[in-house]
Amino acid sequence: MSTVETDLRRTVRGRVLVPGDDAFEAARLPWNRAVDQRVRAVVEIEDAADAAAVVRYASLAGLAVAAQPSGHGASARLDGTILVRTGRLRGVEVRPEQRTARVGAGVQWGELLTAAAKHGLTGLPGSSPVVSVTGYTLGGGLGWFARRHGWAAGAVRAFEVVDADGVEARVTADSDPDLFWALRGGGGDFALVTAMELDLHPAPLLYGGRMLWPAERAPEVLAAFREVTGTAPVELTAWFTMVKFPPVPQVPEPLRGLAAVAVDSTFLGGEEEGRGLLRRFEDIPGVILDTRAPMAPDALGGICAEPTQPVPGAGRGELLTGLGADVAGDLLAAVGGIAPLATVQVRHLGGALSGPVEGGGAAAPVAEPYLLGMIGPVMSPEGGRAVAARLAEIARAMAPHTTGRKPFTYLHGDEKAASAFDADTLARLREIKRRRDPAGVFRSNQPVLA
Numbered sequence: 129m130s131t132v133e134t135d136l137r138r139t140v141r142g143r144v145l146v147p148g149d150d151a152f153e154a155a156r157l158p159w160n161r162a163v164d165q166r167v168r169a170v171v172e173i174e175d176a177a178d179a180a181a182v183v184r185y186a187s188l189a190g191l192a193v194a195a196q197p198s199g200h201g202a203s204a205r206l207d208g209t210i211l212v213r214t215g216r217l218r219g220v221e222v223r224p225e226q227r228t229a230r231v232g233a234g235v236q237w238g239e240l241l242t243a244a245a246k247h248g249l250t251g252l253p254g255s256s257p258v259v260s261v262t263g264y265t266l267g268g269g270l271g272w273f274a275r276r277h278g279w280a281a282g283a284v285r286a287f288e289v290v291d292a293d294g295v296e297a298r299v300t301a302d303s304d305p306d307l308f309w310a311l312r313g314g315g316g317d318f319a320l321v322t323a324m325e326l327d328l329h330p331a332p333l334l335y336g337g338r339m340l341w342p343a344e345r346a347p348e349v350l351a352a353f354r355e356v357t358g359t360a361p362v363e364l365t366a367w368f369t370m371v372k373f374p375p376v377p378q379v380p381e382p383l384r385g386l387a388a389v390a391v392d393s394t395f396l397g398g399e400e401e402g403r404g405l406l407r408r409f410e411d412i413p414g415v416i417l418d419t420r421a422p423m424a425p426d427a428l429g430g431i432c433a434e435p436t437q438p439v440p441g442a443g444r445g446e447l448l449t450g451l452g453a454d455v456a457g458d459l460l461a462a463v464g465g466i467a468p469l470a471t472v473q474v475r476h477l478g479g480a481l482s483g484p485v486e487g488g489g490a491a492a493p494v495a496e497p498y499l500l501g502m503i504g505p506v507m508s509p510e511g512g513r514a515v516a517a518r519l520a521e522i523a524r525a526m527a528p529h530t531t532g533r534k535p536f537t538y539l540h541g542d543e544k545a546a547s548a549f550d551a552d553t554l555a556r557l558r559e560i561k562r563r564r565d566p567a568g569v570f571r572s573n574q575p576v577l578a
Contacts, residue, residue, distance in 0.1 A: 132169050132189070132210075139181045142216070143172040156211060158199025162440035162506040165202060167194070167211040174216055176288065176296055176322040183320055183569060184294030186210050192571040195320050197234045197260035198438075201267065201537055203573040214262070217322055222247060227328045228285060233262040233321055241426040250331040250425035252280040255392075257429025258436050262321055267537035268313040268491035270499070272336075272394045272428060273329070275362045275479030281313040282485040283327040289319035292565040296322075301487055310560045313491025315536060315545065317561055317572035335402035336394035337420035338431055339409055343387035343466070346370060350456050352408045353391060353474070357451070357498075362479035363396040364405050369432075369473040372466045374505070387466060388416065392431050398422075441470070442512060443503040444519040445538025446530040447496035448474070455529045459500070462525035468514045469504040472522070492553050496531055501538060516541075536574065545574045 133146040145152040146169045155170040168191060173179050179195075186193045194209040196202065217232030220239055224247035231240055238257030244250055254264055254271035264271075269280025277283070287299040287308065299319070301308050310318045341349055353368040360366065368391055375385040391409055395402035399422050406420070419431070448455060451474065463472050481494045502522060504515035523530070536548040546554055557576045568577075 132191075135185060135189070136169060136171060136182070136210070139185045140171055140173060140178045142174045142178050145170045155213070157438070158196065158202030159438045160199065160202050160441055161438055162442060162512060163199070163202040163204055165199070165204070165211065166207045167209050170211045170213060172213040172216060176217075176290065179212065179214075179320050179322050180290045180294045180296050182210060182212055183290050183292070187292065187294060187567060187569050190567075193320060193569055194571045194573075195233070195316055197236075197263060198258070200256075200259050201263060201573045203539075203541070205573065205575060205578070206571060209571050212320065214260075214322070219323070222249070222328070224249065227330070228325055229328055230323060230325045231261050232323050233260070235261050237261055237264065238426065238429050241428060244328050245331075245424045245426040248330060248332050249328040250334075251326065251328055252277055252283055253428055255429070255432045256434045256436075262324055263316070264537065265324065265326070266311060266313070266316050266321065268535060270475075270481075270535050270537065272365055273396065274481050275365050275477065276396055277329055278480035278483070279313060279485055279489070279491040280326075281489050281491045282487065284312055284324055285327060286325040287311050287319070287321050288323035289321050291319050292567065292569045305488075306560050307564060309488050310490055310557055312485060312487075312489025313536065314557045314576065315572045315574060317557075317570055317576050318564055320570065331396065331425050333398045334394065334396060334423050334425055335399045335420065336392075336423055336428070336431060338390050338392045338417065338433075339415055339420065340388050340390045340417035341412060341414050342416065343370065343389055345412060345414055346389040346460060348412050349389045349391060349409070350460065352412060354451050354456060356406065356408050357476040360405065360476065364393065364402070365395075365476060366391055366393040366406070367473055367475045369471055370463055370466050371471045372469070374470070382416070393420070394428065394431070440506040441503055442506050442515045442519065443501065443538070443540050444523060445502075445534045445540070446500045446523060446526060447494070447533050447535075448498040448500055448526070449496060449529050449531060451498050455526075458525060458529065462522045468511065469502055469518055471501075471503050473501045475499040475501065490549065490553055490557055491536075492550055494535075496533070499535065499538070500526065500530070539574050543574070544578050545576045548574075
C-alpha cells in the first residue's frame, strides 16, 4: 500500500483509489474518454469536511488537487494530481420566495431544473442535463438563456469553498471580493468549490424544440437562421447545427447514419409568439422532425439530444465576428461533408452577453455575435488525428471571420486560458492565483498560469 493511499485513507471518510486498485482505472476516467488523466489518486469525498482534509493533506505533501464531478471539461493537465470527485455532494435546496437555490458541487443541471420547475423557475443551463452546475458555472456558463440573463456565473450569490490552506469558507462579493470575482467565470484554479447559491429566474412560459432537415437544405436553413437572428429579441435563442447521427441503437431508426441540419431554439414566452418569431423556418420544405412545443424548463436537456453517457471526443470553439453572406458561404464550403465530425454548430450570442456581468466577475462581455463550435468522436488514435486535422482545417478556413478568443468552457486540448480572457482580466486572475494559492495546490482543467 502506497504512502499516499495510506495517508489519504486516514484523512478522509470517502473512498480512496490509487494505481493498482481494481476500480482505479474506471474512477480516473473523465466524461470525455479521449482524455487520459494520469492522476496520483482518486478521492470520492463525502462532504465539505472531506474536501478540506484532502486539501490540507495535499498542501503538506506538496501535491496538487483537481476537483471534478464528472470531467466534462477535462484536459490532460492533471498528471500527478489528487483527483477529487465531488459527485456525492448532491443536495439541491430551492427557495422559491427568494428565487434562489443552493446546490452541491455534484449536482447536475437536470436535477436543478427539475427542482426549480416545480416553482415556475429556471436556472441558466446549457444544452446537456448531465453537466454539473458547478463546473459549468465556474467556467462562465454559456447557455440557453444567456442572451436574456447573461453568463450563468453572474447568477451566483455565494460560493462554499475550501481555500488553499484547507479552510472552509462562504465567499460572497462582500466577504471576499477578489475570490468571488475570480470564481465567477475564471475556472476552478482558486479554491475547491463544494456548493453554490445562485439566483433563479421566472419561466412561467417556455417554448422550444428542434427542427430537422436533410443536410442538402443547409444553405436555405442557414440563410433563414441569419434572418431570424438578425432581428431576434433577447428572449429568443436559436442554434444552427449540422449533424451526422451515428448508426447506433440509441439513435431512433429513421435518423441513424443521417447527415442533417437542425435549428434548436428556446423562447422565454408563449407558443404563439415563439412560433411567429420562428415562422421563417417553416417556409423551408423537407422538414424531417419538428419537436417545438410549450415545455417545462426541466425538458431543456432533450432539445439537442446530446449523449447522456460518457463518450470520447475532440472539439474546438471560435467566436465569429458576424454571419454575413460571405461568412455563411465560407462556413458551408469549409464544412462540406461533415465527417469525421459529429456536429458543427453556430450559436447566436449578443443580448446580455455583450455587457458586463452584474456584480462583477471574470466572465467578460462578449462582443462577437456568434459562436462556432465543432465536435468529433475519437474512437481510435487514427480517428483522433483525423478529427484534429478536420477541426484545424475548418478553423483555418474561418480564420478571416474569427477573433481568436474563445469562451473558457470551449477550450480544448492544448489551448490555454489566455485565449479566453482579455489582458486585464487574465492579469488579475493570475495575480489572485499567485496570492491565494502560491504553492499551486489547485489545478484546474485550464490553469490560468499556463
